[in-house]
Each structure stands twice: as structure tokens, then as C-alpha cells.
Amino acid sequence: xxxxVWIFAGLAFFVAALTCPAWYAVANGKxxxxxxxxxxxxxxxxxxxxxxxxxxxxxxxxxxxxxxxxVVRHGDRxxxxxxxxxxxxxxxxxxxGCHNKEQFCDRCHAYSGVSDPYCWNCHNDPQTVAxxxxxxxx
Amino acid sequence: xxxxVWIFAGLAFFVAALTCPAWYAVANGKxxxxxxxxxxxxxxxxxxxxxxxxxxxxxxxxxxxxxxxxVVRHGDRxxxxxxxxxxxxxxxxxxxGCHNKEQFCDRCHAYSGVSDPYCWNCHNDPQTVAxxxxxxxx
Amino acid sequence: MKITRKDFLRISGLSLLAAGCKRxxxxxxxxxxxxxxxxxxxxxWGMVIDLSKCREKDGxxxxxxxxxxxxxxxxxxxxxxxxxxxxxxxxxxxxxxxxTDFAPQTVTETKVPLLCNHCxxxxxxxxxxxxxxxxxxxxxxxxxxxxxIGCRYCxxxxxxxxxxxxxxxxxxxxxxxxxxxxxRTKGVVEKCNFCEERLARxxxxxxxxxxxxxxxxxxxxxxxxxxxxQLLRERFAVQREPELGxxxxxxxxx
Amino acid sequence: MKITRKDFLRISGLSLLAAGCKRxxxxxxxxxxxxxxxxxxxxxWGMVIDLSKCREKDGxxxxxxxxxxxxxxxxxxxxxxxxxxxxxxxxxxxxxxxxTDFAPQTVTETKVPLLCNHCxxxxxxxxxxxxxxxxxxxxxxxxxxxxxIGCRYCxxxxxxxxxxxxxxxxxxxxxxxxxxxxxRTKGVVEKCNFCEERLARxxxxxxxxxxxxxxxxxxxxxxxxxxxxQLLRERFAVQREPELGxxxxxxxxx
Numbered sequence: 129x130x131x132x133v134w135i136f137a138g139l140a141f142f143v144a145a146l147t148c149p150a151w152y153a154v155a156n157g158k159x160x161x162x163x164x165x166x167x168x169x170x171x172x173x174x175x176x177x178x179x180x181x182x183x184x185x186x187x188x189x190x191x192x193x194x195x196x197x198x199v200v201r202h203g204d205r206x207x208x209x210x211x212x213x214x215x216x217x218x219x220x221x222x223x224x225g226c227h228n229k230e231q232f233c234d235r236c237h238a239y240s241g242v243s244d245p246y247c248w249n250c251h252n253d254p255q256t257v258a259x260x261x262x263x264x265x266x
Numbered sequence: 267x268x269x270x271v272w273i274f275a276g277l278a279f280f281v282a283a284l285t286c287p288a289w290y291a292v293a294n295g296k297x298x299x300x301x302x303x304x305x306x307x308x309x310x311x312x313x314x315x316x317x318x319x320x321x322x323x324x325x326x327x328x329x330x331x332x333x334x335x336x337v338v339r340h341g342d343r344x345x346x347x348x349x350x351x352x353x354x355x356x357x358x359x360x361x362x363g364c365h366n367k368e369q370f371c372d373r374c375h376a377y378s379g380v381s382d383p384y385c386w387n388c389h390n391d392p393q394t395v396a397x398x399x400x401x402x403x404x
Numbered sequence: 405m406k407i408t409r410k411d412f413l414r415i416s417g418l419s420l421l422a423a424g425c426k427r428x429x430x431x432x433x434x435x436x437x438x439x440x441x442x443x444x445x446x447x448x449w450g451m452v453i454d455l456s457k458c459r460e461k462d463g464x465x466x467x468x469x470x471x472x473x474x475x476x477x478x479x480x481x482x483x484x485x486x487x488x489x490x491x492x493x494x495x496x497x498x499x500x501x502x503x504t505d506f507a508p509q510t511v512t513e514t515k516v517p518l519l520c521n522h523c524x525x526x527x528x529x530x531x532x533x534x535x536x537x538x539x540x541x542x543x544x545x546x547x548x549x550x551x552x553i554g555c556r557y558c559x560x561x562x563x564x565x566x567x568x569x570x571x572x573x574x575x576x577x578x579x580x581x582x583x584x585x586x587x588r589t590k591g592v593v594e595k596c597n598f599c600e601e602r603l604a605r606x607x608x609x610x611x612x613x614x615x616x617x618x619x620x621x622x623x624x625x626x627x628x629x630x631x632x633x634q635l636l637r638e639r640f641a642v643q644r645e646p647e648l649g650x651x652x653x654x655x656x657x658x
Numbered sequence: 659m660k661i662t663r664k665d666f667l668r669i670s671g672l673s674l675l676a677a678g679c680k681r682x683x684x685x686x687x688x689x690x691x692x693x694x695x696x697x698x699x700x701x702x703w704g705m706v707i708d709l710s711k712c713r714e715k716d717g718x719x720x721x722x723x724x725x726x727x728x729x730x731x732x733x734x735x736x737x738x739x740x741x742x743x744x745x746x747x748x749x750x751x752x753x754x755x756x757x758t759d760f761a762p763q764t765v766t767e768t769k770v771p772l773l774c775n776h777c778x779x780x781x782x783x784x785x786x787x788x789x790x791x792x793x794x795x796x797x798x799x800x801x802x803x804x805x806x807i808g809c810r811y812c813x814x815x816x817x818x819x820x821x822x823x824x825x826x827x828x829x830x831x832x833x834x835x836x837x838x839x840x841x842r843t844k845g846v847v848e849k850c851n852f853c854e855e856r857l858a859r860x861x862x863x864x865x866x867x868x869x870x871x872x873x874x875x876x877x878x879x880x881x882x883x884x885x886x887x888q889l890l891r892e893r894f895a896v897q898r899e900p901e902l903g904x905x906x907x908x909x910x911x912x
Contacts, residue, residue, distance in 0.1 A: 137658035196550060201546075203540065203600070203604065204602055220583055220584060221584065222495055249589040250549060250587050250589050251586045252583040252586065253583070257582075258585040321697075336805060338800070339805065340796065340801045341796075341854070343858055358837055358838060358840075384843075388840035388841050388843050389840045390835055390837040390840065391837070393833045395836075500900075501896075501900050502896060504890055504896070504897055504909055505905070506890035506909075507891070507895070568798070633760055636758055640761075640894065641760075642755075643758055646754075646755050646757070646758070647754065651759070655706060655758055655760075658912075
């Protein structure tokens with residue numbers, strides 16, 4: 129029973145070490161930013177997405193992988209949405225046809241700490257590319 | 267000196283054995299045929315050959331081999347005769363164009379004991395072949 | 405009405421049997437009908453290239469420019485790192501067995517357009533360890549760049565040199581990026597896809613539409629009445645190295 | 659006039675020297691002039707066979723009958739003992755690499771006339787141990803049946819099956835012997851001689867003259883203005899298995 133002090137001191141240190149990133153974030157005021165959602169620019173010309181916002185927020189990555197498999201491996205480009213509307217399964221044409229990558233995708237990804245998925249190693253943001261195109265052909 | 271009888275008897279027997287084919291031929295009357303030349307049928311339409319008769323008699327085989335080499339291996343078919351006349355180097359067309367194989371060549375070859383040279387394994391006697399042709403196409 | 409235990413068991417058994425029969429009937433009839441649909445309308449995309457027309461405008465290269473623009477093909481100065489989907493080589497190099505010593509120079513030296521042959525028996529797809537490249541039902545030898553691990557087995561397997569490896573990031577070498585088509589990234593293999601993305605929209609391949617001489621005739625080789633099949637009936641055609649048994653879908657009218 | 663011993667020796671020596679110089683000059687100038695003559699008028703006999711014309715009258719075989727009659731080719735029932743100078747095989751067999759899956763049957767199944775290719779680099783002549791077969795200056799691959807010992811090395815060397823061996827005496831199998839041409843004898847090899855015996859008389863080969871469709875164009879391949887060279891300039895031609903490097907002198911217009 130005389131080791132009780134050491135045992136509890138060790139446990140306290142372990143818990144402190146485990147939670148130190150959170151304390152560090154609190155000290156730097158980041159956690160407070162996290163608590164308020166990022167300023168996302170929504171599409172001006174469309175009111176509804178290919179799925180309800182909650183589904184998109186939780187599972188857009190699974191949907192994109194499903195679209196990828198459908199298009200590339202099965203040549204199936206037709207997506208029938210929850211409300212019966214038909215969309216093309218295309219990141220560039222459908223998603224980026226409404227959403228602005230920088231103002232929507234990138235901001236939320238940066239907020240969530242999952243910035244720069246390697247989609248963009250190959251897939252192009254029409255707006256960025258249009259800028260580079262304009263620059264490259266003066 | 268007492269062996270002289272045996273020696274001369276042996277010599278006489280040896281000479282008799284050596285000359286026996288000649289005696290045998292005389293006994294059968296063949297040598298008498300040999301002494302008179304074979305009855306060769308000369309071409310009716312030509313008076314002179316590609317070379318004088320003596321040359322042809324002695325060396326027609328060398329000439330035929332020369333012609334063969336010239337024609338087959340050098341494509342040289344033109345023969346200028348001793349008298350300036352030009353002939354085609356051809357057994358069938360030139361030689362057999364005048365001479366009758368059976369009545370001329372074969373008779374002399376048979377008389378000389380050199381019958382059936384293998385020329386005729388491949389080369390054709392126009393007269394024999396003409397006969398066979400007539401027979402084969404009734 | 406009261407049912408006995410025996411009746412209950414009898415009814416449940418029959419219901420299960422009926423449900424089972426229905427599923428069995430469905431599973432038998434469904435594949436059969438899809439097979440039937442496929443056999444009535446089979447597709448094998450193919451191309452006939454008329455070299456005599458191409459020869460009339462030697463050095464044109466409109467097909468190559470169209471493909472490069474459509475598919476973000478980088479123009480890399482280092483020849484060892486070159487990426488190409490459609491390119492040209494001299495006739496005498498492409499068809500060494502179809503040359504005679506006495507053919508005119510205009511024939512032997514003209515440039516022949518080359519692209520992936522989309523073989524009936526593609527050697528490249530057999531060796532791919534990740535199935536990143538495979539043959540579609542419509543005959544297109546397709547690539548999934550998401551899956552490619554850059555092993556380059558397919559590059560070694562292709563007897564036609566139709567595949568290129570990205571030794572470097574291609575983007576700095578693309579003058580003007582077409583946003584509708586992905587660029588590739590360092591470490592993946594790429595090649596002509598017969599403009600699969602255009603076919604899906606009912607368009608013909610970019611090179612076919614771009615050619616001012618109408619050198620390319622694209623269509624369904626499985627359909628005896630298609631344009632390419634008609635040409636192959638009427639004129640003498642050759643394939644690239646047919647003795648290898650790859651069954652190229654690209655044909656050349658000499 | 660009296661000549662001294664010294665003068666005599668001097669004159670004799672000069673005369674001998676002069677005579678020697680004359681012979682040396684002759685021996686140098688003669689081959690040079692003959693080489694020059696050969697280079698101004700070189701000959702390489704060759705043939706162009708127009709398969710499209712031949713196809714129009716499939717099964718005609720007039721060329722084969724003319725050759726058989728001219729050269730006393732035996733008609734032997736036993737296929738293993740067959741002797742042939744010109745014969746036919748289906749297009750798909752002769753040119754397997756020039757076939758596509760979509761060519762019409764009328765093309766793939768028609769019979770193609772085949773004969774000795776009179777190659778520029780004949781493999782058959784290299785292997786002959788007696789020089790019974792050799793290549794003439796005019797390109798004809800010739801046979802000297804007087805020298806043939808029947809070893810059949812040439813039969814094995816020819817990649818075109820153009821040579822036949824006489825396993826039996828051919829004469830009984832010749833319906834009607836042409837006396838102007840020798841038959842062959844048991845134990846020798848034979849093949850097409852490009853009608854060398856007719857060329858010597860200014861005639862064209864028997865098959866050329868016999869063809870009612872004028873399928874065969876015979877001439878001097880070394881002359882750029884000759885008929886076969888003109889055809890080879892204008893139309894697409896193939897040789898049999900050119901990849902072997904034999905350099906066939908027989909060309910086929912497809």
C-alpha cells in the first residue's frame with residue numbers, strides 16, 4: 129500500500145501525456161476554431177446535391193470511390209439520385225460543375241485535417257486549369 | 267637345262283590362255299564381222315557434220331561433254347564449226363536433227379561394245395518419243 | 405380454424421420449397437437472358453487506317469495533335485521519358501515484311517500512324533499483377549490509373565511499344581490542360597484508350613474526327629455491315645505482326 | 659649487218675619484256691571491260707504475279723499444264739513422290755501474315771501459283787556439295803542434273819518447298835514426252851528453271867505465255883523501266899517469307 133503514491137503519479141503522467149495534443153490545441157486557440165464550422169461557399173446555381181447534405185458529409189468519399197469503379201471499370205456513367213434526378217458520375221463535370229474546389233472542398237478538408245487527397249494528382253480543377261491555360265497562352 | 271621343256275610348255279599355256287577369247291571369237295565367226303564396219307545410216311539431208319568425220323569418230327564424246335558444260339553451266343549455246351558454220355550446241359536438236367539414233371549411234375555403239383551410255387536416261391530420241399506420243403494419244 | 409402441428413409443418417415446408425424454386429428459376433433465367441442480349445449486339449471496336457490517303461498529306465500529324473490535346477499528353481524533351489498515345493514511324497520500320505526492294509520511296513518512307521492495337525488477345529493485360537489494365541467486353545484494352553503500381557510488366561509485354569511510363573510528373577510538360585480528362589501522375593503507365601470517354605458520349609475517337617484526309621475508319625468489327633468491315637472486305641489490309649497471335653483491332657490498308 | 663652477242667641479248671630481252679607487258683595489260687584490261695559491260699546491262703530475271711487477276715479465274719491451272727508439258731513433269735499418283743515446278747496453295751497458307759480475320763473467303767481461299775523464287779540469296783545453292791545447283795549471273799537458280807548426286811541437301815534448305823526429288827524413274831509417269839527437253843532420272847532433284855531454255859531463244863517462260871489472264875509479268879528486275887519494276891512501283895507487292903532474307907525474285911500483287 130506504500131506504493132500507492134507512485135502508482136497514481138504514474139497514471140496521472142500517462143493521462144497527461146496522452147491528452148497533451150488536445151491541451152496544446154486549446155492553448156493555441158485551434159480547438160475554438162474547430163468548434164465553429166468553416167466558411168463554405170455553396171453553389172449559387174443549384175439548391176440540391178446528388179444526395180442529402182448529411183449523406184454527402186458523411187460518405188462522399190465512399191460515393192466517389194463507387195463512381196470511380198462504375199465509370200472506369202464498368203463504363204457505367206449514369207447516376208440516379210435519391211430524388212430520381214439523373215447525373216453523370218464525374219468528379220470534374222458533376223461535383224466541380226457546381227462546387228468550387230478551393231472555396232468548398234479545400235476549406236472543409238483543411239478544417240478536417242484531411243487536406244490534399246491524391247485525387248488532385250491527376251484530376252483537374254477546371255477553374256485552376258482555366259487560369260493556367262489563360263496564362264500559358266497569352 | 268633339263269627344265270626347258272616345262273618352261274616352254276608353261277609359256278605356251280600362258281599365251282594360249284591369254285589369247286583364248288580371240289580364238290573363241292574366230293571360232294564363232296565374230297571377229298570376221300568386226301573387221302567389216304557396221305552398216306551406219308548417214309543423214310540424207312546433210313553432207314557434212316559439225317566437225318570432220320575423223321574428229322567426230324575419235325572425239326564426239328569429248329565434244330558432247332564440252333557442249334554440256336557450255337550450255338548448262340555457261341548458257342553458251344552457239345557452236346562455230348571448223349568451216350565457219352554456226353550450230354546450236356544440242357544433242358537432241360543438232361545431232362539427232364540429222365542422225366537417226368537407232369540406225370547410226372546405237373549401231374556403232376553396239377559394234378564398239380559401248381552401248382547404252384546414260385545420256386539416254388534423260389535425253390530423248392525425238393523419233394522414239396514421237397512414236398510413244400502417237401501411241402499415248404490415240 | 406385450428407391447424408394441427410402436422411398441417412403447420414406441411415404448409416411451412418411447401419412455402420419454403422416454393423420460395424426456393426422461385427429463386428432458382430430467377431438465377432437460371434437472368435444470366436441466360438443477359439447472354440442472349442450480348443450475343444445479339446456484340447461490340448468489338450476497331451479501326452482501319454488507309455495509308456494511301458495518309459500518304460497524300462505526309463507530315464500532317466493532325467491526329468496526333470488532337471489526341472495530345474484531348475488526353476493531356478505531356479511533351480517531354482527527354483526522349484527516354486517520352487509519353488505517346490498515337491505517333492508515327494516509317495512504313496519500312498512498321499511493316500518490314502511487307503517491303504520489297506523495288507517499292508517506291510514514297511511508300512517505304514512515309515510515316516505510318518501507330519496506336520494501341522486493342523488486341524483480341526492482349527499480352528499486356530495478362531501480365532498485370534493488379535488488373536489495372538484489362539480488356540473490356542467491347543474490345544478496348546483499358547487502364548485504371550487508380551490501380552496501376554508502375555511495375556511496367558505491361559510495357560515489357562506489349563510487342564508494339566504502345567505503352568509509356570511516367571518517369572516524371574507530366575503536368576509541367578503539358579502546355580494546356582484539358583480539365584475534362586485527368587492528367588496522369590509520376591509512376592503510372594498510360595496508353596491510347598480508343599477515346600473510350602468520347603465513345604461513351606456517342607462521339608468517334610479524337611484522331612478519327614481530326615484527320616482532314618478521313619484516313620481513319622472507326623467502327624464495330626463484330627458487325628459485318630460496319631464501315632471497317634466493309635473496307636476489310638473490299639481492300640487488302642495488314643495488321644502489325646499478326647504472327648504473334650495478338651489479334652490487333654487496328655488494320656492498315658496499304 | 660652483223661650483230662654482236664651483246665646486241666642479240668639486248669634485243670631478245672626487250673622483246674620478251676614487251677610481250678610480257680602486252681599480256682599483263684590484256685589481263686588487266688579484259689576483266690575490267692567485262693565488268694563494265696556487266697554493270698551497264700545487268701540482268702536479274704524476276705516475276706510479278708497479279709493475284710487479283712488470278713482470282714478472277716480460280717482453278718484455271720493453264721500455267722501448270724504449260725509447264726508440265728514443256729518440262730516433262732511426271733504426274734505421280736503417290737503424293738510422297740510428287741514432282742512439281744509450278745503448283746498452287748491456298749492464299750491463307752502461302753501468306754499467313756497477310757491475312758486478317760475479316761478478309762473475304764474469295765481472297766483467303768483462292769489458289770496462289772507457287773514456283774521457285776530464284777532468290778537473290780538462295781539457301782539451296784549454298785548447301786549443294788557438288789555445285790549441281792548454283793545462281794547464274796542473271797539471277798536464275800539453275801540445276802545441272804549431270805552433277806546432282808541426289809543428297810537432297812537443297813530440298814531441306816529451300817524454305818519454299820520448291821524442289822522435288824525423283825524417288826522413281828519419271829518416264830513412265832509422263833503422258834507425252836517433249837523431246838526438246840530432257841526428262842530427269844531416278845535419284846536427282848529438280849525444280850523450276852524460269853524456262854531458261856526458252857529465255858535463251860528470246861521467249862518468255864511457258865507459264866507466262868500460257869496464262870489467259872496475263873497474271874504473270876516477267877522481266878529484268880535490274881532495269882528500273884522493266885514491266886515488273888513498273889508494277890512494283892505502282893502497286894503493293896509481297897514476297898514469300900521475306901524475313902528469311904532470301905530475297906525472292908517472285909513478287910505477288912495482292
